[in-house]
Amino acid sequence: MTEKEREILMKHYLNPKNRNMPHDNYEKVNSRNESCIDNINLYIKWNKDILEDIVFDGEACAISIASTSIMIENLIGKTKKEAEEYINNFTKMLQNEDCFLPKEAEIFKNIPEARKICATLPYIGIKKAILKK
Amino acid sequence: MNREDFPLLKQDIIYFDNSATSLKPKIVIDKMTDYYTNYPANAHRGDYDLSYKVDKEYEEARELVANFIHAKNIEEVIFTSGTTESLNMIVDGFFKNLLEPGDEVLLTTSEHASNILPWFRLSNKKDIKIGYIPLDNHYYVTLDNVKNAITNKTKVISIAGITNVIGDIRPIKEITKYAHEHNIFVVLDGAQMVPHMSIDVTNLDIDFLAFSAHKMCGPTGVGVLYGKKEFLEHLEPTILGGGMNESFDNPNEIYLKDLPTRLEAGTRNIAGVIGFAKTIEYLNQIGMDNIHKKELELRNYLIEKLLPIKHIDIINIESDSGIVSFNVNGIFSQDVAYYLNKYNICVRAGNHCAKILKSSVGIENSVRISLYFYNTYEEIDALVELLSDYDKIVKEMI
Incomplete structure (x- = not known):
């Protein structure tokens, strides 16, 4: 991981976007990894098939929190189809395949292999929400 | 004491997760x-x-x-x-x-x-x-x-x-x-x-x-x-x-x-x-009384060293066993464990299977050091040195 990538990660960990925000009438999904103690709730507001707003709360490691913050920033405003494409690309990137990812998500490309599961934490929840839609 | 009985201790590892499982002689x-x-x-x-x-x-x-x-x-x-x-x-x-x-x-x-x-x-x-x-x-x-x-x-x-x-x-x-x-x-x-x-x-x-x-x-x-x-x-x-x-x-x-x-x-x-x-x-x-005594001495030493560190909150300052649970301010317990792992120090992070304890303590997760008779003051010194530098923890935890 480069120094620049580390800086981005720490920025999102120490001051995550969209954390602990109001979420009245939002749809709630839980994200947790079986192998660790990370535990995050995502709250989603759909406008037809557009992800109008997403916020989160919970406890998790630095990589999971940063990944959640970045994912949410990148997904807000996307349609269901665009979101699915983004999620697929993120998964491919973690499997070391070439693909395009917007803003900041690419920092997880170079995290240690054993920690990639941490970066996937919020994606477990958002996939559940999209499946339900 | 009795460190020479444990093959793992010949390696460069500090093992502080004895409540999860102990080393084998x-x-x-x-x-x-x-x-x-x-x-x-x-x-x-x-x-x-x-x-x-x-x-x-x-x-x-x-x-x-x-x-x-x-x-x-x-x-x-x-x-x-x-x-x-x-x-x-x-x-x-x-x-x-x-x-x-x-x-x-x-x-x-x-x-x-x-x-x-x-x-x-x-x-x-x-x-x-x-x-x-x-x-x-x-x-x-x-x-x-x-x-x-x-x-x-x-x-x-x-x-x-x-x-x-x-x-x-x-x-x-x-x-x-x-x-x-x-x-x-x-x-x-x-x-x-x-x-x-x-x-x-x-x-x-x-x-x-x-x-x-x-x-x-x-x-x-x-x-x-x-x-x-x-x-x-x-x-x-x-x-x-x-x-x-x-x-x-x-x-x-x-x-x-x-x-x-x-x-x-x-x-x-x-x-x-x-x-x-x-x-x-x-x-x-070895004698069970000797084991208990040694653990308490190690625990007291660890507490004495951790107490002055401002960014560490100890959950159980007073306790008569070798278990010390704490958190580093603003840092998720698992990140502290990952950080210590980089220095071959094994500690446990999480709720330690006591999932309803949070209703009493108000804290869901913590870092846990659990000592056994084969741990040493030098190992505790190494741990405390790493924990005392907040900036280093933040910098190296990922």
Whole structure:
């Protein structure tokens, strides 16, 4: 991981976007990894098939929190189809395949292999929400 | 002390996760290899020399354990796969038949999942009430709180001798005395207690005890269920099969063997039990009182070093065991564990299977240091040095 990538990660960990925000009438999904103690709730507001707003709360490691913050920033405003494409690309990137990812998500490309599961934490929840839609 | 006995300690590793499992001395590993290599026969079932040797060593192990916990009778010691299985057998084999709807079981919020979930299941199946003995300001159990929690429906108190997050030693003897005066059974989860201090089940007068070999320098997959003989006689086997039956012809004619064999169906973890016997001999040689004393000295040293560090919040400053739980301000416990791992220091992060403790402590996750007699002041110094530099933790945790 480069120094620049580390800086981005720490920025999102120490001051995550969209954390602990109001979420009245939002749809709630839980994200947790079986192998660790990370535990995050995502709250989603759909406008037809557009992800109008997403916020989160919970406890998790630095990589999971940063990944959640970045994912949410990148997904807000996307349609269901665009979101699915983004999620697929993120998964491919973690499997070391070439693909395009917007803003900041690419920092997880170079995290240690054993920690990639941490970066996937919020994606477990958002996939559940999209499946339900 | 005794560091040279542990092969792993020859490597550059600092092991502070002894409440999860302990390291194994070479003498125990060698004993199990000897069994597998030189006399790998089954127990109880052979008329030949190898099997006789296995039989003899397996039963000698039982006697060693009985003496170790000061049981009155050897057949009060049942070998299981661990504390979890022992506790499940106590709940499902004994109390499930004894308790009536409306009866109450008292636990505490700091119990391990193994001492909660079997009771929860029984509670759902038989309408048994679950009550909790309140913890005091230090998250301790006091006799007064036990007295206040008991109702005329209370039939069982099931608690840990030492808890795995707070590390407090419960006043078991006093609790048992009071409980028995009120016809209440006492079940002791000894997983964190038996490895760290001497225990006398006869003196404490407890009714059932469960503990694991692997937390006390022994093999994984071996544990003990102790019960007073008059109660074990009524513990219905939760598993039936070979070795434990006398004869059977049809569903109405099943005759089981006497204790302890009746409660040990199937081929047992023979290598584990024989290895465990070696473990007991090893611990006896060091002396349980010496082990407890050494752990307390190490703990006091660790607390003294951690207290001045402003960014560290210790959850259990006062405690009489080798467990210290803490958090680093603003940093998730698992990130602290990852950071220490970079320096080959093994610590545990999380809720440590005490998932309802958060209702009492208000903290869900923590970093846990759990010491054993082979840890050293130098290891603690290395840990404290790494923890004292907040910027370094933040910089290196990922």
